Amino acid sequence: MNKIKCSICEEFDESGDEFFTIAGKPACTGCWEDARESASTLVKFNPDGEIEEFYFDQDFGDFEGGDLPEPIKAVKWVNTDGWRGYTNYEIVPGFEEIADGWVTGWPDETTKEKAELGDYYEQLKSGDLIPPVALYWVFGRTSNLFSTASSIYVRTDDKDKLAAWLEEVNGGLDEFSKKFN
Numbered sequence: 305m306n307k308i309k310c311s312i313c314e315e316f317d318e319s320g321d322e323f324f325t326i327a328g329k330p331a332c333t334g335c336w337e338d339a340r341e342s343a344s345t346l347v348k349f350n351p352d353g354e355i356e357e358f359y360f361d362q363d364f365g366d367f368e369g370g371d372l373p374e375p376i377k378a379v380k381w382v383n384t385d386g387w388r389g390y391t392n393y394e395i396v397p398g399f400e401e402i403a404d405g406w407v408t409g410w411p412d413e414t415t416k417e418k419a420e421l422g423d424y425y426e427q428l429k430s431g432d433l434i435p436p437v438a439l440y441w442v443f444g445r446t447s448n449l450f451s452t453a454s455s456i457y458v459r460t461d462d463k464d465k466l467a468a469w470l471e472e473v474n475g476g477l478d479e480f481s482k483k484f485n
């Protein structure tokens with residue numbers, strides 16, 4: 305019987321399953337499952353129309369033995385009040401955040417701003433919109449079950465090209481980031 309001491313919760317696990325963190329340390333089944341459940345999602349929209357999805361977590365990387373997906377450098381839980389909080393990200397140099405905010409449930413017609421943001425997402429997902437540069441759209445857990453923290457990143461070098469494109473699509477970068485507020 306394999307008995308491991310979890311490097312995250314420090315409990316002993318005798319299930320025989322073996323999980324490892326990206327640092328190569330053993331982890332228990334419970335911590336792995338919790339991490340899967342609260343994992344962040346990154347959707348990368350490529351300029352060639354390809355769409356890639358990654359699930360990731362600070363301890364387990366991409367859950368397949370790989371590191372955190374670009375441009376994520378670290379995942380942090382920010383406590384706002386007691387157990388309330390949201391997921392925040394540190395990003396690698398050379399990238400920047402162009403928008404961030406909350407996405408509440410699925411957008412509906414009653415909240416026009418959010419519906420428009422949801423429209424962008426749906427159109428990118430369906431391929432109706434293809435960005436001229438890679439767009440990294442990240443969704444993270446919050447303490448509110450119905451609310452997801454969402455951030456969008458691009459390479460700093462790509463920002464001008466993206467802004468010009470957004471101008472063409474609908475009102476430009478400022479209008480776009482306002483849709484989150």
Ligand SMILES: [Zn+2]
Nearest residue numbers: 310313332335
């Ligand atoms: Zn554990």
